[in-house]
Amino acid sequence: FNRVSQQLRQDLRRKGYQVIDIRADSYRGDRALTAYAKKNNQAYELKYTYPALRLISSSKKAWPDNWDNKSQNNNNRYKENKHKDNYQNGQRYKKGDVEDTIKRESRYPAIKRRAVNKVRAMGYRVEDIDLEEKNKRGIFEIEAKRGSQKYEILLSYPNLDVIKVRKD
Structure with a gap:
Protein backbone atom coordinates (compact mmCIF):
# COMPACT_ATOMS: atom_id res chain seq x y z
CA PHE A 1 0.00 0.00 0.00
CA ASN A 74 -3.88 12.68 10.99
CA ASN A 75 -4.73 11.25 14.42
CA ASN A 76 -7.10 14.12 15.29
CA ARG A 77 -8.68 14.11 11.86
CA TYR A 78 -12.33 14.69 12.76
CA LYS A 79 -12.33 15.43 16.48
CA GLU A 80 -13.23 19.09 16.00
CA ASN A 81 -16.54 18.55 14.19
CA LYS A 82 -17.51 15.16 15.59
CA HIS A 83 -19.57 16.10 18.63
CA LYS A 84 -20.94 19.53 17.77
CA ASP A 85 -24.66 19.97 18.29
CA ASN A 86 -26.79 22.23 16.18
CA TYR A 87 -28.19 25.16 18.11
CA GLN A 88 -30.25 28.07 16.94
CA ASN A 89 -31.29 30.86 19.31
CA GLY A 90 -30.03 28.75 22.22
CA GLN A 91 -32.32 25.82 21.38
CA ARG A 92 -31.43 22.54 19.75
CA TYR A 93 -33.05 22.07 16.34
CA LYS A 94 -33.45 19.28 13.80
CA LYS A 95 -32.08 19.58 10.29
CA GLY A 96 -35.30 19.26 8.28
CA ASP A 97 -38.23 17.07 9.10
CA VAL A 98 -39.23 13.66 7.76
CA GLU A 99 -41.55 15.10 5.13
CA ASP A 100 -38.83 17.24 3.54
CA THR A 101 -36.23 14.48 3.57
CA ILE A 102 -38.64 12.05 1.90
CA LYS A 103 -39.54 14.57 -0.80
CA ARG A 104 -35.85 15.06 -1.58
CA GLU A 105 -35.29 11.32 -2.16
CA SER A 106 -34.69 10.36 -5.77
CA ARG A 107 -37.23 7.52 -5.57
CA TYR A 108 -40.06 9.72 -4.20
CA PRO A 109 -41.74 10.56 -7.57
CA ALA A 110 -41.80 6.88 -8.60
CA ILE A 111 -43.29 5.78 -5.27
CA LYS A 112 -45.89 8.55 -5.50
CA ARG A 113 -46.92 7.28 -8.97
CA ARG A 114 -47.11 3.72 -7.62
CA ALA A 115 -49.39 4.94 -4.82
CA VAL A 116 -51.73 6.60 -7.32
CA ASN A 117 -51.75 3.49 -9.50
CA LYS A 118 -52.47 1.26 -6.50
CA VAL A 119 -55.49 3.36 -5.46
CA ARG A 120 -56.76 3.36 -9.06
CA ALA A 121 -56.41 -0.43 -9.17
CA MET A 122 -58.58 -0.57 -6.03
CA GLY A 123 -61.37 1.08 -8.06
CA TYR A 124 -61.02 4.71 -6.95
CA ARG A 125 -60.46 7.94 -8.89
CA VAL A 126 -57.60 9.89 -7.29
CA GLU A 127 -58.34 13.59 -6.77
CA ASP A 128 -55.43 14.64 -4.56
CA ILE A 129 -52.37 13.09 -2.94
CA ASP A 130 -50.31 14.57 -0.11
CA LEU A 131 -47.39 13.32 1.95
CA GLU A 132 -47.91 13.73 5.70
CA GLU A 133 -45.75 12.89 8.69
CA LYS A 134 -47.20 10.76 11.47
CA ASN A 135 -45.09 9.20 14.22
CA LYS A 136 -41.92 10.25 12.36
CA ARG A 137 -42.99 8.19 9.33
CA GLY A 138 -44.19 9.22 5.92
CA ILE A 139 -47.81 8.55 4.99
CA PHE A 140 -49.58 9.27 1.72
CA GLU A 141 -52.95 10.91 2.37
CA ILE A 142 -55.05 10.37 -0.76
CA GLU A 143 -58.43 11.96 -1.52
CA ALA A 144 -60.33 9.72 -3.91
CA LYS A 145 -63.82 9.09 -5.27
CA ARG A 146 -65.74 5.93 -6.04
CA GLY A 147 -69.01 6.74 -7.72
CA SER A 148 -70.27 9.91 -6.04
CA GLN A 149 -68.82 9.00 -2.62
CA LYS A 150 -65.55 10.63 -1.44
CA TYR A 151 -62.92 8.65 0.48
CA GLU A 152 -59.70 9.38 2.32
CA ILE A 153 -57.10 6.62 1.95
CA LEU A 154 -53.89 6.42 3.98
CA LEU A 155 -50.91 4.48 2.56
CA SER A 156 -47.59 3.93 4.28
CA TYR A 157 -44.38 5.20 2.68
CA PRO A 158 -42.45 3.57 0.93
CA ASN A 159 -44.08 0.10 0.91
CA LEU A 160 -47.61 1.45 0.23
CA ASP A 161 -49.48 -0.69 2.75
CA VAL A 162 -53.10 0.40 3.20
CA ILE A 163 -53.43 1.92 6.67
CA LYS A 164 -56.99 3.24 6.54
CA VAL A 165 -59.86 3.76 4.10
CA ARG A 166 -62.39 6.29 5.41
CA LYS A 167 -65.52 7.81 3.86
CA ASP A 168 -65.61 11.59 3.82
Missing part, protein backbone atom coordinates in the same frame (compact mmCIF):
# COMPACT_ATOMS: atom_id res chain seq x y z
CA ASN A 2 2.79 2.45 0.90
CA ARG A 3 4.60 1.98 -2.39
CA VAL A 4 1.43 2.34 -4.46
CA SER A 5 0.22 5.36 -2.51
CA GLN A 6 3.62 7.05 -2.98
CA GLN A 7 3.37 6.38 -6.72
CA LEU A 8 -0.13 7.91 -6.78
CA ARG A 9 1.10 10.90 -4.76
CA GLN A 10 3.90 11.54 -7.29
CA ASP A 11 1.55 11.15 -10.27
CA LEU A 12 -0.90 13.63 -8.80
CA ARG A 13 1.86 16.14 -8.00
CA ARG A 14 3.02 15.92 -11.63
CA LYS A 15 -0.54 16.75 -12.72
CA GLY A 16 -0.58 19.85 -10.50
CA TYR A 17 -2.51 18.56 -7.49
CA GLN A 18 -1.54 19.20 -3.90
CA VAL A 19 -2.27 15.87 -2.20
CA ILE A 20 -3.93 16.17 1.20
CA ASP A 21 -4.56 12.52 2.04
CA ILE A 22 -4.67 9.05 0.46
CA ARG A 23 -6.78 6.29 2.01
CA ALA A 24 -7.49 2.64 1.33
CA ASP A 25 -11.06 2.18 0.18
CA SER A 26 -13.29 -0.27 -1.64
CA TYR A 27 -15.19 0.16 -4.89
CA ARG A 28 -17.80 -2.43 -5.94
CA GLY A 29 -16.15 -5.03 -3.74
CA ASP A 30 -12.63 -4.43 -5.10
CA ARG A 31 -9.78 -2.66 -3.40
CA ALA A 32 -9.33 0.99 -4.27
CA LEU A 33 -7.54 4.15 -3.16
CA THR A 34 -9.24 7.46 -2.49
CA ALA A 35 -7.08 10.55 -2.81
CA TYR A 36 -8.12 13.90 -1.40
CA ALA A 37 -6.31 16.70 -3.19
CA LYS A 38 -6.62 20.30 -4.22
CA LYS A 39 -5.81 22.06 -7.46
CA ASN A 40 -6.32 25.78 -8.12
CA ASN A 41 -7.84 26.10 -4.63
CA GLN A 42 -10.60 23.57 -5.53
CA ALA A 43 -10.98 20.36 -3.51
CA TYR A 44 -11.21 17.01 -5.33
CA GLU A 45 -11.91 13.43 -4.35
CA LEU A 46 -10.19 11.04 -6.78
CA LYS A 47 -10.83 7.28 -6.66
CA TYR A 48 -8.29 4.86 -8.21
CA THR A 49 -8.12 1.08 -8.63
CA TYR A 50 -5.58 -0.74 -6.49
CA PRO A 51 -2.83 -1.66 -7.40
CA ALA A 52 -3.19 -0.65 -11.10
CA LEU A 53 -3.95 3.03 -10.31
CA ARG A 54 -6.58 3.52 -13.02
CA LEU A 55 -8.91 6.46 -12.34
CA ILE A 56 -12.41 5.29 -11.35
CA SER A 57 -14.03 8.59 -10.46
CA SER A 58 -13.15 12.21 -9.90
CA SER A 59 -15.43 14.71 -8.19
CA LYS A 60 -15.16 18.28 -6.99
CA LYS A 61 -15.96 18.72 -3.33
CA ALA A 62 -16.81 21.65 -1.11
CA TRP A 63 -13.72 22.71 0.79
CA PRO A 64 -13.90 21.12 4.27
CA ASP A 65 -12.55 23.15 7.19
CA ASN A 66 -10.54 20.27 8.62
CA TRP A 67 -8.47 19.65 5.45
CA ASP A 68 -6.05 22.42 6.31
CA ASN A 69 -4.93 20.51 9.41
CA LYS A 70 -5.25 17.04 7.90
CA SER A 71 -1.64 16.61 6.78
CA GLN A 72 -0.22 17.81 10.12
CA ASN A 73 -2.31 15.75 12.54
Whole structure:
Protein backbone atom coordinates (compact mmCIF):
# COMPACT_ATOMS: atom_id res chain seq x y z
CA PHE A 1 0.00 0.00 0.00
CA ASN A 2 2.79 2.45 0.90
CA ARG A 3 4.60 1.98 -2.39
CA VAL A 4 1.43 2.34 -4.46
CA SER A 5 0.22 5.36 -2.51
CA GLN A 6 3.62 7.05 -2.98
CA GLN A 7 3.37 6.38 -6.72
CA LEU A 8 -0.13 7.91 -6.78
CA ARG A 9 1.10 10.90 -4.76
CA GLN A 10 3.90 11.54 -7.29
CA ASP A 11 1.55 11.15 -10.27
CA LEU A 12 -0.90 13.63 -8.80
CA ARG A 13 1.86 16.14 -8.00
CA ARG A 14 3.02 15.92 -11.63
CA LYS A 15 -0.54 16.75 -12.72
CA GLY A 16 -0.58 19.85 -10.50
CA TYR A 17 -2.51 18.56 -7.49
CA GLN A 18 -1.54 19.20 -3.90
CA VAL A 19 -2.27 15.87 -2.20
CA ILE A 20 -3.93 16.17 1.20
CA ASP A 21 -4.56 12.52 2.04
CA ILE A 22 -4.67 9.05 0.46
CA ARG A 23 -6.78 6.29 2.01
CA ALA A 24 -7.49 2.64 1.33
CA ASP A 25 -11.06 2.18 0.18
CA SER A 26 -13.29 -0.27 -1.64
CA TYR A 27 -15.19 0.16 -4.89
CA ARG A 28 -17.80 -2.43 -5.94
CA GLY A 29 -16.15 -5.03 -3.74
CA ASP A 30 -12.63 -4.43 -5.10
CA ARG A 31 -9.78 -2.66 -3.40
CA ALA A 32 -9.33 0.99 -4.27
CA LEU A 33 -7.54 4.15 -3.16
CA THR A 34 -9.24 7.46 -2.49
CA ALA A 35 -7.08 10.55 -2.81
CA TYR A 36 -8.12 13.90 -1.40
CA ALA A 37 -6.31 16.70 -3.19
CA LYS A 38 -6.62 20.30 -4.22
CA LYS A 39 -5.81 22.06 -7.46
CA ASN A 40 -6.32 25.78 -8.12
CA ASN A 41 -7.84 26.10 -4.63
CA GLN A 42 -10.60 23.57 -5.53
CA ALA A 43 -10.98 20.36 -3.51
CA TYR A 44 -11.21 17.01 -5.33
CA GLU A 45 -11.91 13.43 -4.35
CA LEU A 46 -10.19 11.04 -6.78
CA LYS A 47 -10.83 7.28 -6.66
CA TYR A 48 -8.29 4.86 -8.21
CA THR A 49 -8.12 1.08 -8.63
CA TYR A 50 -5.58 -0.74 -6.49
CA PRO A 51 -2.83 -1.66 -7.40
CA ALA A 52 -3.19 -0.65 -11.10
CA LEU A 53 -3.95 3.03 -10.31
CA ARG A 54 -6.58 3.52 -13.02
CA LEU A 55 -8.91 6.46 -12.34
CA ILE A 56 -12.41 5.29 -11.35
CA SER A 57 -14.03 8.59 -10.46
CA SER A 58 -13.15 12.21 -9.90
CA SER A 59 -15.43 14.71 -8.19
CA LYS A 60 -15.16 18.28 -6.99
CA LYS A 61 -15.96 18.72 -3.33
CA ALA A 62 -16.81 21.65 -1.11
CA TRP A 63 -13.72 22.71 0.79
CA PRO A 64 -13.90 21.12 4.27
CA ASP A 65 -12.55 23.15 7.19
CA ASN A 66 -10.54 20.27 8.62
CA TRP A 67 -8.47 19.65 5.45
CA ASP A 68 -6.05 22.42 6.31
CA ASN A 69 -4.93 20.51 9.41
CA LYS A 70 -5.25 17.04 7.90
CA SER A 71 -1.64 16.61 6.78
CA GLN A 72 -0.22 17.81 10.12
CA ASN A 73 -2.31 15.75 12.54
CA ASN A 74 -3.88 12.68 10.99
CA ASN A 75 -4.73 11.25 14.42
CA ASN A 76 -7.10 14.12 15.29
CA ARG A 77 -8.68 14.11 11.86
CA TYR A 78 -12.33 14.69 12.76
CA LYS A 79 -12.33 15.43 16.48
CA GLU A 80 -13.23 19.09 16.00
CA ASN A 81 -16.54 18.55 14.19
CA LYS A 82 -17.51 15.16 15.59
CA HIS A 83 -19.57 16.10 18.63
CA LYS A 84 -20.94 19.53 17.77
CA ASP A 85 -24.66 19.97 18.29
CA ASN A 86 -26.79 22.23 16.18
CA TYR A 87 -28.19 25.16 18.11
CA GLN A 88 -30.25 28.07 16.94
CA ASN A 89 -31.29 30.86 19.31
CA GLY A 90 -30.03 28.75 22.22
CA GLN A 91 -32.32 25.82 21.38
CA ARG A 92 -31.43 22.54 19.75
CA TYR A 93 -33.05 22.07 16.34
CA LYS A 94 -33.45 19.28 13.80
CA LYS A 95 -32.08 19.58 10.29
CA GLY A 96 -35.30 19.26 8.28
CA ASP A 97 -38.23 17.07 9.10
CA VAL A 98 -39.23 13.66 7.76
CA GLU A 99 -41.55 15.10 5.13
CA ASP A 100 -38.83 17.24 3.54
CA THR A 101 -36.23 14.48 3.57
CA ILE A 102 -38.64 12.05 1.90
CA LYS A 103 -39.54 14.57 -0.80
CA ARG A 104 -35.85 15.06 -1.58
CA GLU A 105 -35.29 11.32 -2.16
CA SER A 106 -34.69 10.36 -5.77
CA ARG A 107 -37.23 7.52 -5.57
CA TYR A 108 -40.06 9.72 -4.20
CA PRO A 109 -41.74 10.56 -7.57
CA ALA A 110 -41.80 6.88 -8.60
CA ILE A 111 -43.29 5.78 -5.27
CA LYS A 112 -45.89 8.55 -5.50
CA ARG A 113 -46.92 7.28 -8.97
CA ARG A 114 -47.11 3.72 -7.62
CA ALA A 115 -49.39 4.94 -4.82
CA VAL A 116 -51.73 6.60 -7.32
CA ASN A 117 -51.75 3.49 -9.50
CA LYS A 118 -52.47 1.26 -6.50
CA VAL A 119 -55.49 3.36 -5.46
CA ARG A 120 -56.76 3.36 -9.06
CA ALA A 121 -56.41 -0.43 -9.17
CA MET A 122 -58.58 -0.57 -6.03
CA GLY A 123 -61.37 1.08 -8.06
CA TYR A 124 -61.02 4.71 -6.95
CA ARG A 125 -60.46 7.94 -8.89
CA VAL A 126 -57.60 9.89 -7.29
CA GLU A 127 -58.34 13.59 -6.77
CA ASP A 128 -55.43 14.64 -4.56
CA ILE A 129 -52.37 13.09 -2.94
CA ASP A 130 -50.31 14.57 -0.11
CA LEU A 131 -47.39 13.32 1.95
CA GLU A 132 -47.91 13.73 5.70
CA GLU A 133 -45.75 12.89 8.69
CA LYS A 134 -47.20 10.76 11.47
CA ASN A 135 -45.09 9.20 14.22
CA LYS A 136 -41.92 10.25 12.36
CA ARG A 137 -42.99 8.19 9.33
CA GLY A 138 -44.19 9.22 5.92
CA ILE A 139 -47.81 8.55 4.99
CA PHE A 140 -49.58 9.27 1.72
CA GLU A 141 -52.95 10.91 2.37
CA ILE A 142 -55.05 10.37 -0.76
CA GLU A 143 -58.43 11.96 -1.52
CA ALA A 144 -60.33 9.72 -3.91
CA LYS A 145 -63.82 9.09 -5.27
CA ARG A 146 -65.74 5.93 -6.04
CA GLY A 147 -69.01 6.74 -7.72
CA SER A 148 -70.27 9.91 -6.04
CA GLN A 149 -68.82 9.00 -2.62
CA LYS A 150 -65.55 10.63 -1.44
CA TYR A 151 -62.92 8.65 0.48
CA GLU A 152 -59.70 9.38 2.32
CA ILE A 153 -57.10 6.62 1.95
CA LEU A 154 -53.89 6.42 3.98
CA LEU A 155 -50.91 4.48 2.56
CA SER A 156 -47.59 3.93 4.28
CA TYR A 157 -44.38 5.20 2.68
CA PRO A 158 -42.45 3.57 0.93
CA ASN A 159 -44.08 0.10 0.91
CA LEU A 160 -47.61 1.45 0.23
CA ASP A 161 -49.48 -0.69 2.75
CA VAL A 162 -53.10 0.40 3.20
CA ILE A 163 -53.43 1.92 6.67
CA LYS A 164 -56.99 3.24 6.54
CA VAL A 165 -59.86 3.76 4.10
CA ARG A 166 -62.39 6.29 5.41
CA LYS A 167 -65.52 7.81 3.86
CA ASP A 168 -65.61 11.59 3.82
